[in-house]
Amino acid sequence: MKRSCVTLLGAILMGLMITGATHGADRKVPQSQAEVTLSYSPIVKKAAPAVVNIYTKRVIKTRSRSPFFDDPFFQRFFGQGLGGMPRERIERSLGSGVIVRENGTIVTNHHVIDGADEIVVALSDRREFSAEVILDDAQTDLAVLKIDGVKGRLPVLEFADSDEVEVGDLVLAIGNPFGVGQTVTSGIVSALARTQLQLSNYQSYIQTDAAVNPGNSGGALIGMDGRLLGINSAIFSRSGGSNGIGFAIPANMVHFVVTSALSGGKVVRPWFGANGQAVTSEIAESLGLDRPGGVLVDNIYPDGPADKAGIEQGDVILSVDGKEVFDPQAIRYHIGLERVGGEVPVEILRGDDRRTVMMPLAPAVEDPPRDITVLEGNHIFTGLKVANLSPAYADELGLSMFDKGVIVLSVDRVSPVRRLGVVRPGDFVESVNGNKVETVDQLQDLLNDVDRDMSFGIRRQGRLIECGVRGNSSYYCR
Incomplete structure (x- = not known):
């Protein structure tokens, strides 16, 4: 009995090995001691020369802090002038990169070179070269660099699928x-x-x-x-x-x-033009599905790609270009890999009807134009950098395509609202003195007419905050 069990176990293991070997010509489990002791060194010798080290340097400008900075008496007379003398410090970081073209084109992460004033690439043979950024795409956390002055062809890594x-x-x-x-x-x-x-x-x-x-x-x-x-x-x-x-x-x-x-130094991606949520077990049960999967469409941007494809609120997106999706991020990724122009098949479930629609591949619209502006004038919003939000710009900022209005991008350190602490980056300017604000131009026109006393509304994470300021010094918010 024991011997028959061993024989059966051996047959099962052999069957598993055969199955692993026949699954694909490139995939199999080790079948001998010789195969177990095989080395990765031939692969490394081929690939390693195309991997580089990247060193970056960034100059950080700061101000020394005055001992009187927090004293109300000195703040009254000197304000931000108590910031101290300007100073500089050098911040260094390191990372890696991959040579993808023989002429010195290198890909790395956006966060490796973000904000760098100087980028140095060290090859595997110890040669070092300065590099310039030809594309920096924060949305994918990728950056493409170029080094010049290299003699001969550089080793490269080919892309796999x-x-x-x-x-x-x-x-x-x-x-x-x-x-x-x-x-x-x-x-x-x-x-x-x-x-x-x-x-x-x-x-x-x-x-x-x-x-x-x-x-x-x-x-x-x-x-x-x-x-x-x-x-x-x-x-x-x-x-x-x-x-x-x-x-x-x-x-x-x-x-x-x-x-x-x-091919142009700029990434232009198609967009979906709809929002949705992953189909959970509870949602699947309410829809009569036998298992969770897909994305339930909640909202559709008017005249966007999803709308033009005939996708409706309540549809379940099952796949994009034949690839299953289980959450909105997967839809975004697969559509983002397509080229603008043409169409892509999207499989949807509408009630009991399973169908495939062709969705046009178009970039997100920038309407209104972003109009990035630093506000100036004799008002507390001086020093605010603001912009109009559109689906295209919202996509770049990682915001909802349905957000609209004038968004605050940054607040200058000498801006009065920075000192008061009532406006933050990411806020939306809703109103000035009771007048609705929809564009940067409209905001500037309203600010040109304000005097020292003004009221304004700020939308922060969906919550409306109403504020009033008297003489650029006292204020209230509710």
């Missing part, structure tokens, strides 16, 4: 963790289409357990064929070290951004 990646695939992560120098770690693909990380506007991350640490950002995640599967971008960690949960931007999105950079 990240849609073909499967959970369990072996992967290598190459980068410069903690600045110790180029490092290779190994692991597997732990999960796909991670969309709830709030790291960028277009999320569908590849999760891996290959060790990724600070400094790996912008480095390569490669497969066993040595091609680029993704750009390592983030880790999930409470300590700052690797916990075996790293996230990479898929190669298909990276390729889209690189192509955009080389």
Whole structure:
């Protein structure tokens, strides 16, 4: 009996090996001791020279704090003049990048080079070059750089089709963790289409357990064929070290951004033109579905792509271009990979009717134009940077396409409202002296007519705050 059980177990294991081997020519489990002792070194030798180290420098300007800064008597006479003497300090950071063109085109993370005054790229052969940014796309957390003066062709990594990646695939992560120098770690693909990380506007991350640490950002995640599967971008960690949960931007999105950079230097994406929510178990039960899945459409932008495709409120979006979606971020990602122009098939469920509609691929509209303006004049709003919000600009800022009005982008440190603390970046200016504000031009016209006493309304996270100011000094809000 014991021998028959062993024989049966051996047959099962052999069957599993055969199944693994026949699943795909490129995927199989080790079947001998020789295969167990195989090395990754040929892959690393091929891929590692195309991974670079990136060093950035940023000049931070500050002011020394006067010991009288908080004294009301001195504040009355000197105001912001008590800020002290200007000072400068140098902030340095490091990251990684991947050469994707032989002429010196490099892709890295937006957060690696964000705000940098100087960018230096160090190749694997220790040569160093200054780099310029040819595209910086905060919405995907990607940036494309270019280095000049390189003699000969540089090694590059070819893009893989990240849609073909499967959970369990072996992967290598190459980068410069903690600045110790180029490092290779190994692991597997732990999960796909991670969309709830709030790291960028277009999320569908590849999760891996290959060790990724600070400094790996912008480095390569490669497969066993040595091609680029993704750009390592983030880790999930409470300590700052690797916990075996790293996230990479898929190669298909990276390729889209690189192509955009080389064909005009600007990313233009289609938009969906509708809002929705993930279909949970409770929603699925209320809709009579046998399982949760898809996105329930809540609101549709008039005359937007979803509206033109005939999608209606209450429809459930099941897939985009043949790819299943389970939350709004997935819809955004898959549509964001398409080129403007043409159409994309969207599968929907309307009641018991399952159908496919063709949605036009058009960019988000910028109506009204953003009209970014720094307000000036003899009023408390002096020094505010404001803009008109449109679906296109809301998309860039990560806001709802249905938000409208005049948004506050920043508040200058010497602005009177900064001192009073009544207006913050992200607020909407709703009214001035009882007059509704809809555009920047209208706001400027109203401010030109105000005297030292004025009232205004601010919308903050959906809540209306009404304020009044007397003589640029005393104020109330309710």
